[in-house]
Amino acid sequence: MRLVVHHVSHYRFETPVRRLVQTHRLTPADSASQRVLSWEIVTEGATKGAIYRDGAGDLIETVSLRGPVDELVVEVRGEVETTDLFGVLRDHRESVPPGAYLRHSRMTRPDSELRALADDTLDGMENDTALxxxxxxxxAIAEAITYEPGLTEPATTGAEALALGKGVCQDHAHALIATALAADIPARYVTGYLQSGPDGAAHEASHAWAELHVPGLGWVxxxxxxxxxxxxxxxxxGSGFDAQDAAPIRGVLAGGVSETLDVDVSVAVKSQSQSQHQQQ
Known part of the structure; x- marks a missing residue:
């Protein structure tokens, strides 16, 4: 499948910022399940650093902007050819060992309820496969947390989402990572894009899920x-220990008081007519 992405992040600052530095994890890395055909990130007026690959295999770019700056627009446009490998991450270049992801963060700390859920879920499965x-x-997490936007915050932990019984993709990912860690399974948070949801409607924001390390398969x-x-x-x-660590955009401001952020994301399947038009 060929997917066309348009992702715009519009920052507005209450008072002008003297200097702004951002780290962008906005460029997909090639793997067996995805091949980048074209990709462009436009940050008007900013100075870009070189793109490098971190230990997790993610592509990182740093941009800086001297003020005064009262707004900033980061626009991403690209096309990616994807292949369904049933969630298995193959041919992804990384050097960090899976055991490094047995560490929890504040967002993914397994409390007593998450540990109990992991224990109950895996009870009697000692001889079953790791997959x-x-x-x-x-x-278990899908059944315990109903998808419902607007009830949780960016700082909501996996434990808090489980207690509430409702949340968004970030909350599902944090809770799943926490239960995996409670079962001594390496797990990490992943950010990306999703073309459609269960109802077929296009998503309006970037998506998140979890990867668990399965012996013999790798990250799934x-x-x-x-x-x-x-x-x-x-x-x-990209990936990280939690949503903050894996955030597509992270920034440091000098002189700003507060900011507002508007995000617009569209992910569409490229039609055959679009492909034919480009070939002409």
Whole structure:
């Protein structure tokens, strides 16, 4: 499948910023499940640094802007060819060992309820495969947390989302990572794009899911918010210990007081007519 992405992040600052530095994890890395055909990031007026690959295999770019700056627009346009590998991450270049992801953050700390959920879910599965155990945890989170936007905050932890029983993709990912860690399974947070949801409607913001490390397979993605593994509707951007660590855009301001952010994302399947037009 060929997916066309248009992602705009519009920052507005209450008072002009003297200097702004951002780290962008906005460029997909090639792997067996995705191949970048074209990709462009436009940050008007900013100075860009070189793109480098970090230990997790993600592509990182730093941009800086001297003020006074009262607004900033980061625009991403690109096209990616995707392949359904049932969530298995293959041919992704990285050097960090899976064991490094046995560490929890504040967002993914397994409390007593998350540990109990992991124990109950895996009870009797001691002789089952590691993949089936991972699937069982993902199903348990999908059943325990109903997808409902507007009830949680960016700082909501996986434990808080489980207690509430409702949340968004970020909350599902944090809770799933926490239950995996409670079961001594390396797990990490992944950001990216999703072409459509369960109802077929286009997503208006970037998406998130979790990857659990399965011996013999490597990293396998689980999207508990949609009760599935990532397929050819997904584009993987980057990973980290939690949403903050894996954020597509992270920044430092000098002189600013507060900011507002408007995000608009569209991910569409490229039609055959579009492909024919480009070839002419």
């Amino acid at each position: 089936n155990r991972a699937h069982a945890l993902a199903r 993605g689980f999207d508990a918010a949609n009760a599935c593994c990532p397929d050819d509707r997904y584009i993987r951007l």
